[in-house]
């Protein structure tokens with residue numbers, strides 16, 4: 010895939026990211042709370058705006074929260090204040106084995122091919138002692154595919170990425186590790202209802218949930234590292 014100019018993309022999109030809901034962090038926090046796993050330290054790889062790791066840093070005050078990105082230019086001041094920032098390559102991270110209780114990334118493997126995505130997940134698992142979480146764009150959400158195509162056509166290369174199904178994500182995880190959960194997440198109909206008609210959230214969520222595969226923006230896999 011043609012490479013992205015992350016520094017420029019950061020300058021052009023950071024305001025949107027700052028205002029966005031930290032959806033991945035909310036999902037990660039729900040998982041942490043429901044599984045009771047150890048969160049002495051959390052790493053977000055390819056953190057970009059850092060909005061998700063910052064949300065976690067605010068809520069998990071006892072945890073060491075670390076944001077890693079290959080580009081120094083994408084570290085927002087807010088991320089520098091709230092987390093330990095590391096400039097490094099996700100393919101070869103400067104951490105010892107099992108350094109972090111939880112590791113996650115979103116929008117990272119979507120700019121790499123299968124072989125590279127597998128290598129990133131293997132490196133992620135090396136530095137994880139508890140759970141490794143991978144978010145990627147859903148290949149079955151045709152509405153989102155169309156919207157992204159329009160944004161790409163208007164010149165925003167942030168929307169130049171590949172998409173994943175549950176099956177493909179499963180294939181990228183090494184065979185010897187346990188998949189504890191694989192879900193379609195971030196249902197767009199639920200999101201709109203939450204913003205526009207919150208009083209309808211309960212019934213709409215029930216109906217929209219039946220169409221998660223077509224309506225969710227992302228697919229996520231959670232893997233037990235040890």
Ligand SMILES: C[S@@+](CC[C@H](N)C(=O)[O-])C[C@H]1O[C@@H](n2cnc3c(N)ncnc32)[C@H](O)[C@@H]1O
Pocket residue numbers: 015026054055056057058059060061077078079080083097098099100114115116117
């Ligand atoms: C789409 S952005 C991630 C967005 C982020 N999840 C957010 O919500 O703000 C992808 C990020 O991955 C970073 N990246 C790309 N290749 C990388 C690599 N090999 N190692 C570390 N970071 C990398 C880019 O610099 C960019 O900041």
